[in-house]
Amino acid sequence: MIDLKKLQKDIMDNRKEKGFNSDITSDFCRAYEELSEAFSKYNKNQPGVAEEFADVVIFLLGMCDTLGYDLEKELVAKVEKNKKRKYIKEKTPEGKDIFIRIKTNEDP
Numbered sequence: 001m002i003d004l005k006k007l008q009k010d011i012m013d014n015r016k017e018k019g020f021n022s023d024i025t026s027d028f029c030r031a032y033e034e035l036s037e038a039f040s041k042y043n044k045n046q047p048g049v050a051e052e053f054a055d056v057v058i059f060l061l062g063m064c065d066t067l068g069y070d071l072e073k074e075l076v077a078k079v080e081k082n083k084k085r086k087y088i089k090e091k092t093p094e095g096k097d098i099f100i101r102i103k104t105n106e107d108p
């Protein structure tokens with residue numbers, strides 16, 4: 001199991017060491033840019049998709065550090081929340097299956 005808090009600290013230490021001085025707005029844009037790079041490589045059947053995914057996570061962890069979020073805690077909580085969600089299967093007019101989440105008071 002990886003230690004996301006340690007990774008987060010390593011990421012921020014590397015930023016400081018290299019003199020990167022990015023702000024949260026540009027970090028959002030860069031994370032999106034890295035995901036776009038992953039899709040582009042995937043779409044062109046090029047290598048390096050997983051490395052672009054790693055770049056996305058690096059930016060996410062950096063933003064979590066800046067904003068004071070514990071991504072590991074949030075991930076665990078969200079996975080559990082998703083497991084409890086219920087869906088109904090419907091058909092589109094074209095006959096494809098679609099899944100519609102049933103909203104609850106606990107998860108509106």
Ligand SMILES: [Mg+2]
Nearest residue numbers: 034037052055
């Ligand atoms: Mg990249």
